[in-house]
Structures are given as structure tokens and as C-alpha cells.
Amino acid sequence: xxxxxxxxxxxxxxxxxxxxxxxxxxxxxxxxxxxxxxxxxxxxxxxxxxxxxxxxxxxxxxxxxxxxxxxxxxxxxxxxxxxxxxxxxxxxxxxxxxxxxxxxxxxxxxxxx
Amino acid sequence: xxxxxxxxxxxxxxxxxxxxxxxxxxxxxxxxxxxxxxxxxxxxxxxxxxxxxxxxxxxxxxxxxxxxxxxxxxxxxxxxxxxxxxxxxxxxxxxxxxxxxxxxxxxxxxxxxxxxxxxxx
Numbered sequence: 001x002x003x004x005x006x007x008x009x010x011x012x013x014x015x016x017x018x019x020x021x022x023x024x025x026x027x028x029x030x031x032x033x034x035x036x037x038x039x040x041x042x043x044x045x046x047x048x049x050x051x052x053x054x055x056x057x058x059x060x061x062x063x064x065x066x067x068x069x070x071x072x073x074x075x076x077x078x079x080x081x082x083x084x085x086x087x088x089x090x091x092x093x094x095x096x097x098x099x100x101x102x103x104x105x106x107x108x109x110x111x112x113x
Numbered sequence: 114x115x116x117x118x119x120x121x122x123x124x125x126x127x128x129x130x131x132x133x134x135x136x137x138x139x140x141x142x143x144x145x146x147x148x149x150x151x152x153x154x155x156x157x158x159x160x161x162x163x164x165x166x167x168x169x170x171x172x173x174x175x176x177x178x179x180x181x182x183x184x185x186x187x188x189x190x191x192x193x194x195x196x197x198x199x200x201x202x203x204x205x206x207x208x209x210x211x212x213x214x215x216x217x218x219x220x221x222x223x224x225x226x227x228x229x230x231x232x233x234x
Contacts (some may be wrong), residue, residue: 002157043117043206043225089157101223103157
């Protein structure tokens with residue numbers, strides 16, 4: 001079946017540090033890939049997405065590239081801020097799977113001054 | 114905007130009682146809503162897909178008689194955990210799909226509620 005694996009947290013960084021949160025997936029065909037962010041007390045929000053190999057999703061300074069050869073979709077940001085502190089979820093939607101999402105376990109990011 | 118609320122945000126109940134959790138889309142109509150369950154340090158697991166005016170579709174392994182889902186209007190879906198037991202303690206999250214039902218569109222039109230923490234004593 002489909003699955004998503006992401007690095008365990010929490011990840012603690014100083015402000016302006018470089019961020020990488022690893023995500024790999026297992027799925028047949030060509031799934032669509034997503035990163036969601038959950039701020040404290042709020043619902044999950046779509047951060048970025050990529051629908052085909054080599055696509056790069058980007059939003060709010062975050063980027064992730066769909067790597068078919070390594071089945072990965074790592075999240076990166078060049079300079080994190082305290083306001084980026086949240087839980088980040090990697091997810092996939094299978095080929096033709098419509099709205100069904102398979103999530104990773106989430107990675108908590110803490111950014112300190 | 115697209116806001117989804119859940120009520121209550123947390124609930125503690127005794128074993129054997131039933132608990133109802135509401136999911137509302139506040140500023141849009143949602144023909145389809147989804148219910149997820151999350152255990153500590155684990156993934157969100159899809160429990161069921163709820164379509165307005167019809168029976169919910171449950172994922173494999175989810176007891177439909179245990180987790181009753183009702184989607185009576187375009188802005189409200191409810192999940193009732195019947196005869197709750199301590200193993201039902203979890204974080205329940207709903208999402209609502211903005212737009213029309215059907216089709217194979219991407220799930221980026223799903224908007225999530227903040228979740229409900231259920232603790233069964």
C-alpha cells in the first residue's frame with residue numbers, strides 16, 4: 001500500500017538557520033505530493049504541492065522538489081523564522097485517487113531566537 | 114477564506130458513553146467531508162468519507178457501527194463514537210472539501226478543522 005515516511009522531530013533550529021525536513025514515499029504510479037503545516041491550535045493548511053516528477057512546489061519561502069528517482073519530497077527553507085514553528089506533514093494522493101490523502105507522522109519544528 | 118471548525122476541541126468521557134463531535138464548514142458548502150484519527154506520534158489515518166445526504170464510506174478496518182457519521186447538511190458533519198472505551202482515546206480531525214463532489218481532482222481543496230482530543234476514562 002501507499003505510505004509516507006518523514007523524519008522524527010522535534011527539530012530545533014535557531015532563527016535564520018537552514019531547514020530540511022526529509023520525506024520519502026512508497027506508492028505505485030505517479031502520486032501527487034503535498035506538505036501541510038499545522039500551527040498551534042489550528043487546522044492543517046496546505047503549504048505546497050507537486051503533481052509530477054521534477055516539479056518544485058514553493059510557498060512562503062519553503063520549497064520541495066518531487067524526485068521520482070529517490071521517491072522523495074524533502075521540505076527546505078533557507079532562513080527560518082520563529083513564526084515557522086509548527087508541525088509539518090508530508091502527504092501523498094495516489095494516481096487518480098482524488099481526495100484521499102496518506103500522511104506521514106508529522107515533524108515538529110521549533111525555531112528559537 | 115475557507116474555515117472549518119470542530120466542536121468540542123477536547124472532551125473527557127466515561128467508558129461506555131457516547132460522544133458526538135461536530136465538524137462545520139463556516140464560509141463554504143462542503144458536499145464531502147473526511148474524518149481522520151491520529152494517535153500520538155503517528156500519521157493521520159483516514160477513517161471515513163462523508164457525502165451530504167448519503168451514507169458514509171468507511172475505510173477498511175473502521176467499525177461503522179462504532180463510529181457513526183452523519184452529514185445532514187452542506188455545512189455540518191458529525192462523528193459519534195458509540196460506547197466509547199479507553200482505546201478510542203485519540204485526536205479526531207475532520208476536513209471539508211470545497212467545491213462539488215465527484216471527479217478525480219486533487220485534494221488541495223480540502224480544509225482541515227483544528228481537531229478534537231477525546232479521552233475516555
